[in-house]
Amino acid sequence: MALRRQRQLERKYSSFRKFTSTEDRNYRNRTSRSAYRDESVTSHSDKHGRSCSTEIITGSETRSYPVYVALQDFSPEEGDIDFIPIVEGQIVEVLDSKNASKWLVRTKARPPRTGWVPGSYFETPTQFYKQRKITRELSEPNPSLSPEEEAIQKRDQAYGDLLKVEEEFVQSLGNLIDDFIKVFDSPRVPEIIKDKKNELTSCIKELYNFHAHVLLKGLEYYSDNPGKVGHTFLRLEKDFDSHIIFEKDYENIKKLIEIPEIKDFLQIISDKSTAGLKTYQGYLDEIVNIISQYENFFKEIIKYSQRANCSTKSMGKALEIIKSIHKRSNDLTTLEKIENYSGDVTRLGEILRQDTFQVWERETPIEDQILFLFKNKIMMVTHNKDKDTYKNYATLRLDKYTVREHTIDINSFVIQPNESGLPFFRLKPTDTKNHDIIIKAWVNDIKGVQESLGMFYI
Numbered sequence: 001m002a003l004r005r006q007r008q009l010e011r012k013y014s015s016f017r018k019f020t021s022t023e024d025r026n027y028r029n030r031t032s033r034s035a036y037r038d039e040s041v042t043s044h045s046d047k048h049g050r051s052c053s054t055e056i057i058t059g060s061e062t063r064s065y066p067v068y069v070a071l072q073d074f075s076p077e078e079g080d081i082d083f084i085p086i087v088e089g090q091i092v093e094v095l096d097s098k099n100a101s102k103w104l105v106r107t108k109a110r111p112p113r114t115g116w117v118p119g120s121y122f123e124t125p126t127q128f129y130k131q132r133k134i135t136r137e138l139s140e141p142n143p144s145l146s147p148e149e150e151a152i153q154k155r156d157q158a159y160g161d162l163l164k165v166e167e168e169f170v171q172s173l174g175n176l177i178d179d180f181i182k183v184f185d186s187p188r189v190p191e192i193i194k195d196k197k198n199e200l201t202s203c204i205k206e207l208y209n210f211h212a213h214v215l216l217k218g219l220e221y222y223s224d225n226p227g228k229v230g231h232t233f234l235r236l237e238k239d240f241d242s243h244i245i246f247e248k249d250y251e252n253i254k255k256l257i258e259i260p261e262i263k264d265f266l267q268i269i270s271d272k273s274t275a276g277l278k279t280y281q282g283y284l285d286e287i288v289n290i291i292s293q294y295e296n297f298f299k300e301i302i303k304y305s306q307r308a309n310c311s312t313k314s315m316g317k318a319l320e321i322i323k324s325i326h327k328r329s330n331d332l333t334t335l336e337k338i339e340n341y342s343g344d345v346t347r348l349g350e351i352l353r354q355d356t357f358q359v360w361e362r363e364t365p366i367e368d369q370i371l372f373l374f375k376n377k378i379m380m381v382t383h384n385k386d387k388d389t390y391k392n393y394a395t396l397r398l399d400k401y402t403v404r405e406h407t408i409d410i411n412s413f414v415i416q417p418n419e420s421g422l423p424f425f426r427l428k429p430t431d432t433k434n435h436d437i438i439i440k441a442w443v444n445d446i447k448g449v450q451e452s453l454g455m456f457y458i
Helices: 002-029 032-038 125-133 147-184 191-201 204-221 226-235 237-256 260-270 280-307 313-323 325-335 432-452
Strands: 042-045 051-054 067-070 091-096 103-107 114-117 353-361 364-373 377-384 389-397 401-405 413-417 425-429
Touching: 067 125, 091 432, 103 432, 125 280, 147 191, 147 204, 147 226, 147 260, 147 280, 191 237, 191 260, 204 226, 204 237, 226 237, 226 280, 226 313, 237 280, 237 313, 237 325, 260 280, 280 313, 313 325, 353 432, 364 389, 364 432, 401 432, 413 432, 425 432
Parallel strands: none
Antiparallel strands: 042 051, 067 091, 091 103, 103 114, 353 364, 353 425, 364 377, 377 389, 401 413, 413 425
16 A cells, blocks of 8 residues: 555656746756746646646645746845845745735745745736737837837836826816716705715825826926936825825725715716716726836836846835735724724835734733734734724834744744833744744834844844
């Protein structure tokens, strides 16, 4: 029986050994421009024609991880010893992606390397190869252009389309305000519109002011140098908070406009000739969809900049900002459910990391806690599943604590006070399957946040 089982295993993994030996040779011989052709995942199409990726389990590893492909080259800054370089088209396994600003990845080359890379640098294999198949046609083809010159022209063409989309979006927001928002201020509107006006309009006026008077101007400023457009989005990162707020409110607005009295009133407005082309729902959808349009344009600009051997660093960071908007809107929804916190929860900022732990205060076990990591705090909360709320148990300032792995229990880490009178905590992930990755990620992220705040004593 044992011999037959051994033979089955040998047959099962024979193809894997061929794959890895080929991959080893390919990776050693590859260049950054041919990465996505040389290094590939095992893939096939299922019976419905969908593209599938197959995970390979090596050695004693019993866990499988999602496979992603690098959109662009990444080189760590000097001193970022935990980060690893990648090249466009390189395939990695993503071990942890909870913090969008840096993912823990493992390369598929032999021997594999494990380290951190910004999450915005990756795309799923399906989307990556789909995007690579799509190429722009120049409006005025020129056979004498070098590949780099052609790539720059295509990048500039993509930028021109981005600028056009932004101009049309600003016009649409202006129509939304003229056709609907201003009508809501009329004294003759139904009482329910007056009562729900703030909920129905969210921050639409703020969005219009931002796009019409700030973002559009920034895009126009770089129209003669599209390679630097990423700087506009980096400089205006805080202004995108309006999109985060709107996306958080979006689902509630959709529910409100289904209330019969509100729905009928909106239909009356929409039937007027000046607003007949779009419904209120249609305008709302445009505001949400503009973010995915930015993301697609950024990826295209990065692709052609990479082919032209131009820097993509600022565009990569801008893409990270755009891709984080949906998550941050969900974060805001979560924060509004926190009770028993003395401050303003909305000022806590982005949730950098979130996991559930068994917790000991000194040596005393307490109820399992969900931990939220912010840019300068850790918050422990107890989840009230009946009400879907969170009760704040403790909020720890990162300048008051040191984090380290536990010296005896390798499955836990400690949050240790730097001064007397503060509580001491030991934490063990409830996800026992991935406890090693969770601990590594938390310790790394906390230290990274502390260092960014100038706390180099840790």
